[in-house]
Amino acid sequence: MTIRFYDLVGTDQRRMSPYGWRVRMALAHKGLDSEWVPVRFTDKEIIGFSGQKLVPVLVDGDTTIHDSWAIVNHLETAYPDRPSIFGDSGGKALAEFVMHWTNTQVHPHLIKLILGDVFRIVLPEDQSYFRESREKRFGMTLEAFTDQSPERLAAFRAALEPMRLCLASRPYLAGAAPSYADYALFGSLQWARCGSPLKLLDPSDPLYGWRQRLLESFDGMPGKAVGFAA
Amino acid sequence: MTIRFYDLVGTDQRRMSPYGWRVRMALAHKGLDSEWVPVRFTDKEIIGFSGQKLVPVLVDGDTTIHDSWAIVNHLETAYPDRPSIFGDSGGKALAEFVMHWTNTQVHPHLIKLILGDVFRIVLPEDQSYFRESREKRFGMTLEAFTDQSPERLAAFRAALEPMRLCLASRPYLAGAAPSYADYALFGSLQWARCGSPLKLLDPSDPLYGWRQRLLESFDGMPGKAVGFAA
Structure with missing residues (x-):
């Protein structure tokens, strides 16, 4: 039976949810086919x-x-017969920690950098809702909220330091092969890549090579997704 | 043969290194005896x-x-015959991530809150060195640097959110029993407790109960260490 996967859609069939990207990577990791059902912001x-x-x-x-x-x-x-998404018990705890860390410590930096860009890939019929809900949440216009200054970019990169230090000794956070601990942060970077041309990572950053390896995983599926150059 | 453990000493035999506390917890976890050799800041x-x-x-x-x-x-x-400090392979990756996260994302908040207090438990013969080295590093006096305002305390607590969310579902980060992933943050809180009376955690915080359990571990060894009430 086909798995149906309801996930946010933007312009040009962009997949614009960090959480959706995490699930998409997990489905690929398990080798499971699924049928994507696009969901618009205002068609819940x-x-x-x-x-x-x-x-x-x-x-x-x-x-x-x-x-x-x-x-x-x-x-x-x-x-259970498919490749494990977590590895072992400690690997599941690692994945959960990295997920919460990404959501609470990395997303605030990321949103500040890219929200204005993301607005431009929201489908026309969703734009009013998107603008109003976000401007209410942040108490200012999208344009006033968004800040791509060098200082903001540096703060985002500094927040990634724990991940960077771990990747100094191995290709993926989980070890020789990726797990959901990697997909948790990668999914958020994919959301950013779909919506913003901002160069979030410097090519000299170990995280750049790590992201590149994940973009090429699963026959290049993540890298082929509609978005800007990484 | 006795293991010799060289670790920083403060007034009243206080153990004043977060990294030393991590090792001390790891030695206890392995059930290994060791002889503490106190090291002063200026007696390297x-x-x-x-x-x-x-x-x-x-x-x-x-x-x-x-x-x-x-x-x-x-x-x-x-x-290898003693209880594992990491658990499994994923548990080791978790411990490393939490260690880097504590060092790079939590310590800056903690130092800002407690540095002025910690100075008061530095041995008299080490105080000049401590003050001069820290004031050079931070570009201002210890008193000007230290900030225990409610905003600073709130920022510290907010930085702990990934740990807090994980502890919502289990007693220790590693699961039913603690591992080095727990000791990595706990060691830093022990350093703070030895040096500062500041109430870092609110009793309603899941992290408070988690710290309490660790204070009582190993026959209460961490809780009996010279320091302020947690």
Whole structure:
């Protein structure tokens, strides 16, 4: 039975959710096919059956799951014969920590840098909603909120230091091969790459090579996604 | 053969190095006895044999190791029959990430809050060195640098959010029992507790209960160490 994967859509079929990207990488890691059901910001009735309003939502047979972490845990449990998304027990704890770290310590920097750019890839029919909801949340216009100054970029890069130091000794956070600990941050960088031409990483940064390896993973699927050059 | 453990000393035999505390917890975790050799800030000749000037230093038989991460990895490898400090392979990656995160993202907040207090537990003969080296590093007096305002305390607590979110679902970061992933942050909080009466954590914070459990671990060894009430 085909897995149905409800995920946010932007212009030119851009996949514009960091959480959606994490699930997409996890599905690829498990070697699972899925049918993407595009969801617009203002067309949330399409996922009303899930009992809530946030993407991503996954429908796997009789099971409906929302929240990317819950979805990934479902995939890990439901498909034990496929490659593990976490590795071992410590690997799952690592993935959870990196996910929370990305969401709470990295996203605020990232949003500050790219929100204005992301607005330009929001579908025309969603733009009013996007602008109003974000401007209400941040208490200012998208244009006033967004700041791509060298200082802001440096603060974002400094926030990534724990990841950078770990990657000094191995190709992926998880070791020789990637796991969800890698996808947690990578998914957020994919969201940025889909929406903003800003060069977030310097080519001399170990994180640049790490991202490059992930862009080329799964036959280059992440790198071929519509977006700006990394 | 007794393991010799060279670690920083302050007034009243206080153990005043976050890195020393991590090693001390790791030694306890392995159930290894060691002889503490107190090292003053201005008496680094005592560790000159290690070929460098930083504590902690561990001498285990013919092996001399410095750098807390290298020491802990030595203990893990040299004593494979004792309880693992990391758990599994993913657990080691988790511990390394949390260590780098603590050092680069948590310590700056912590130092800003407690440096002025820590000065008061530096041994009299070390105070000039401590003040001069820190004031040179931060470009201002210890008193001007230290800031215990509610905003600074809130920023410190906000930086701990990834750890807090993980602890919502289990008693220790590593799971049902602590590992070096827990000791990495705990060691830094012990350093703070030895030097500052500031209440870093609110009793309603899941991190408060987590720290309490670790204070009571190993027959209460960490909680009995000279310091302020947690």
